[in-house]
Amino acid sequence: MVERAGSYASEAEKQKDHHHHRISFPSIHIGRSSSSKDGLFGTNVPATLDWKLESPPIVFYGDAENSSGALVSGQLYLDVRKEEGIELESFDATLNIHVVQKRPYVAHCNDCTNQYTELKKWIFLERPLVLAKGKHSFPFSILLEGHLPTSMDGTLVSIAYEFKAEAVPKSDSSSHPVIRLEKTLDVKRSLPEHETPHHSVRVFPPTNIKASVHYPQAIHAIGNNTLSLRLDGLAKHNPKPNTVEYWKLKKLTWRLEETAKTIAPACAKHTPKEPKEGTAEQPAKKGLPRTDSRVIGEKTVFSGWKSNYNSVTDSAVELELDYFLSKHAKYNCNTKSRDGTEVTHQLMVEMVVSQEWAPLSKPTMVTQTGVGRILRMHFQTVLTERAGLGISWDNEAPPVYQDVPPSPPSYSAETRLVGDAIDDVIEPLDSVVLSGLTRRSTEGESSSAAGGDGR
Template structure:
């Protein structure tokens, strides 16, 4: 109660002496909160947009033989105000490499490298433009040795298109108008119609594995590996028994290995040492492996254990990338970045024996082995019905716009009159005969 009386007396004191303690509100002109900040923003005097006219950017063939991909399109500058002055209009195409495990942590220069591939100076001098949409064509040939777009745990490669227009009013430059887009560049490697054949022997056993598999696979689709195991039975003449190797478990995995060289910026390059300074590629080697598809099977194969010489195991293994798996296609760039894939097959076999006369009396020996095989696999994009730009048929003349200008009727009449004046008038049959001869 003492506290409440004290507070009430304080309030009475302020009411009585309000004239001596006036409150002043501090206002900040131009500062708004909430929705009013969006409503006060003025619209831009112009906007930028683009439209690609070339097909999807696919490089056909390996980096040594590919002719690259052709990029063409139009950049649209939409002027909202009549007589707007544009100081410059510049467009650039850059390739950006981002190291996710850079040479020096928390260093932007070590983590990001940009290389300018093309620059278009569309408007080089101040130009007053009328209201409406103005188009600017652009084109560039992406050379075949350039890497494809990718995003892996170690590095990401992207192609960035950026356009910038700087408007000007009363000789004062306004904030630039920007357009930023990302291009998806892919590579398609040729495939072989005949499957690869691989034979593997697993000593000290007599097991021999023969496999037929496709060397090139695609992100979407399922593929088959045909596997045959021979030498899984052996006759022991001393005790008159037959020893068998029986397949109990099979696991397949699609592995993706990424290798890259994380370069050092100028500030961190002295940390490489004298030996690394003499190398052409300065940086530290990074490597990462991830699984993009796997499955374990406990059945699904055909086994034949009729005799020691005719015993065989056959199976057809279907494999593919996991659903929603993150992957990067096979690639190899000049900066040291390389992506490879391989199919790994692991089989668990256990040893059993039975008398020759009674093959049904099977006894487990407790001995088991793991048979592991690696198959080199190339993961690439599908070519589809597309072909390289240099193999396309040239366009027909009638399909190339604009068509040649047509002659007007007045021009035709004047031409006829001028020709008639040059021909001497002939009489009767002579004229008729000359005309027929013509």
């Protein structure tokens, strides 16, 4: 009992003195150095690297065959903070397309998973150079060709445009680490929209039902899209029993589906060997096709359409269907690249109709027949980015030499005769130029007069 009381007392003393102690973690620094932009090295960083894009958002206007690409331009800023400056051994930047295969040719192989394509490399320093304290700017630019793929992150593959800049201090004059900057460019594509909606007609045998659909071929991820649907041939007259059969719409379901296709290439290590000449062996595939589909929007409705069954010859159902992407759906716009990566979309409309009959003399006495059908329609849809107010870069470029109109006519000798009249009218607007013109005209007249006297 004494020992237990002593232990309780020691615990009470520990709790009493607990607030007098400060807990410190050697690896965590809570202060200005951790929250400042100097980063891990605090105020000892000799220089920092940043960038600023001066070009508009990167958008390819048009499809891969007709797009002229997009211009990317900006400035790299190297801010030297040391008083004595810094001597750089090299300073360059690269722009790569990084493709990540999420279902690679060989699992757990880094080379089969990651593929890099270098688009351009900028070398800002041809030889070692000492940069004084202050901010130094280095411009860069590139024309991304229109056939290149857009940025995406799908279930099969992801494509990213990675920009990396690296400034290497001279090793014999400084022990500072390499200064790096890594950024990612977001590349999009905007496909043109048709002025009129696409019209499609579908027939569903063995019934006489005919569907007439108007829908936009290009849709956007944000906002609603409207599909106009009309069903005809819903009634049929049976002359022998003198009855009328009706097909009535009970339920409609729409669904937006995204299909991705790609070819997972094999790296140099796992590339199959070519068969020997003269053998019957088939050449092994150097890439495996991958396909995946997912739903990015769907909804089921049980009402909202207008029905007309007043006559046998003029029975129809009309509705305006709004379809859209789900709020938290992960999507990719339509794309097609040369390496086999392709993303397509389609709108699926499924309708459930039920058959009913009634005597021709009493059309309100409806009886269920227990017969039902499912009518399905698929429409190819293009999901694309909004163009906004942007246009293609080649439409914004200045005209080339052949497109420049003729220049204004030059002054002739008769201009001097009406110089005074011109001077009186326009001198308040541009007195300097016209006074010079008048002065030159006067001098010319006096010199010609002097020449006449000489002769």
